[in-house]
Amino acid sequence: MTALIETEEQARDYVRRMVDQAAYDRLVRFSELLLAENQRQNLISKPSEAQIWQRHFADSAQLLEHVSRETLGKGSDPWLDLGTGAGPPGLIIAVLMPDMPMKLVESRARRVEFLQACVDDLGLENCEVLGDRLERIAPFPASVISARAFAPLDKLLHLSAPFSTKATRYLLPKGRSAAHELNQQKSSIRKMFHVEQSLTDRDAGIIVSA
Numbered sequence: 001m002t003a004l005i006e007t008e009e010q011a012r013d014y015v016r017r018m019v020d021q022a023a024y025d026r027l028v029r030f031s032e033l034l035l036a037e038n039q040r041q042n043l044i045s046k047p048s049e050a051q052i053w054q055r056h057f058a059d060s061a062q063l064l065e066h067v068s069r070e071t072l073g074k075g076s077d078p079w080l081d082l083g084t085g086a087g088p089p090g091l092i093i094a095v096l097m098p099d100m101p102m103k104l105v106e107s108r109a110r111r112v113e114f115l116q117a118c119v120d121d122l123g124l125e126n127c128e129v130l131g132d133r134l135e136r137i138a139p140f141p142a143s144v145i146s147a148r149a150f151a152p153l154d155k156l157l158h159l160s161a162p163f164s165t166k167a168t169r170y171l172l173p174k175g176r177s178a179a180h181e182l183n184q185q186k187s188s189i190r191k192m193f194h195v196e197q198s199l200t201d202r203d204a205g206i207i208v209s210a
């Protein structure tokens with residue numbers, strides 16, 4: 001198992017090892033855009049500004065440990081990220097996997113504007129921002145559904161069900177509540193998911209479908 005990522009330097013190294021120079025440069029540019037916009041709207045917590053690689057970029061990038069990158073890419077059903085907000089994890093994944101069709105759903109207008117400006121600035125042709133509530137978006141089959149800090153697990157599964165197929169992989173960073181949230185579900189749901197250790201927080205987990 002990859003060692004826990006405990007510092008900004010380790011987080012940068014972890015992400016850097018995953019990407020080529022062009023993608024790494026895009027992430028550096030995105031960090032600048034995010035920090036600048038965080039002065040205008042509340043996108044990420046102030047304490048996390050100094051830990052952007054650990055708390056946001058590596059925390060998002062680690063989701064790729066739980067998918068088969070060989071089977072995802074051009075021609076795949078889209079990866080759907082719910083409630084993308086400031087960008088994590090969907091926009092970071094879009095940078096890391098430039099061939100993967102990404103759809104980022106976000107309902108708040110100022111966040112949608114920011115996400116779209118980032119997509120344009122970074123030239124992310126694989127990435128579409130869907131600026132509406134998830135409930136109002138026409139369903140499509142998603143190869144992966146990710147969501148960080150979006151909704152409680154039962155609500156999340158209910159809202160995302162129209163986008164889910166037998167082949168859909170759920171990747172749900174759930175912080176410290178992961179195991180507890182999963183244990184609260186009925187047994188048919190519990191059997192479909194398990195909890196993976198987060199690499200960026202020893203007490204956090206990622207709920208992953210089988």
Ligand SMILES: C[S@@+](CC[C@H](N)C(=O)[O-])C[C@H]1O[C@@H](n2cnc3c(N)ncnc32)[C@H](O)[C@@H]1O
Pocket residue numbers: 082083084085086087088089105106107108111132133134135147148149150
């Ligand atoms: C707490 S933020 C998390 C943002 C980001 N995923 C992160 O981890 O930093 C949750 C986001 O989900 C969006 N959201 C909540 N319910 C939504 C819905 N039904 N449809 C689309 N977006 C929604 C909110 O506007 C907000 O930006």
